[in-house]
Amino acid sequence: MAEEGATLNEVMLSAAKTDSVELFDEVVEGVTKGKPFDINHQDGLGNTALHYAARSASISVLEKILEYEHPLHEGEGGCDVDLQNRIEGYTPLHFAVRIQDADERLAVVESLLDAGADDTIKDKHGQRAVDAVPADDEDVRRLFRKVEADRKVDKGDIANGMYSDGEPGSGSGSDED
Template sequence: MSGEEGASKNELLMAAAKSDNLEMLDEVLSDDSSSFDINHMDGAGNSALHYAAKSASTGCLEVLLYYDGIDINIVNRMEGDTPLHKAAAFEDTETALHMVQLLIMHGASPSIRNRLKQTAADKAPGDTHQEIKAFLEQAEIGNRFAAHDVRDIVADNSDSDDGGPSDEE
């Protein structure tokens, strides 16, 4: 605990993420980075990024995603969920899609499974979140494709001699 009114910087970080309080978040993040842990987990095992996604604190989510050292694929202790799992399960589809897109754009993995073996797409309610499920499934396919070395694919497709320049030229 810090001497400031009882709340530690880590607690303030969590509170800001839960309530989308950008002023409080900025106050914590502008302080010396040794005074808080950007990936701090509370007793339930959630980080500020989990709470921002779970609470649809999109302003805080956006700020946190740009913070150096943030673990975008951090897994909580209770369910084994990542922030992407929390975002995909958010009830408002438009907000959920926005958060999911932000997280994917910043490197969140759609293939991580929680303790119930669910991906983020599995956590999205099937009756209302079809667009989110489709987006996450596309992102997972894209990640699988990106995992293959593109140079290998190009080499496989250039077996015929088409008269183009070779590596030796």
């Protein structure tokens, strides 16, 4: 049970720090009763619940935060996976790559990247999250390489029957040679 007097935003931060699904569920229950809550609430340091869940490898709560939609307002309430904190300019992804346990690091980084985290954001020191991945963590490095490769393949690279001049035919594989 949440402490008396704590706001739902404070309870959410606590749930994220401790991987407490029960506290997270209390927050959602409070929202359904009309209590105010912001999934993207930033504390004095600029950290959100997602920052704390990523930093603490609170995988259960992290997944609930990423899946959260406001229960009373359809289409409202999605989590911003790219908010930067005030101290270092870290996103949740910057915290995730610093998790000590390799398996937890992989799980959290994969969840954040799958949720659309932007791996190109730099912190206040000009570092991207991938720059802090331990040198021997090939699994996490592979995830970042895949995201980078996917980003390089945009809609313009996919064959659609039209060529760069907007006319059908005329390129390789054309019948008009």
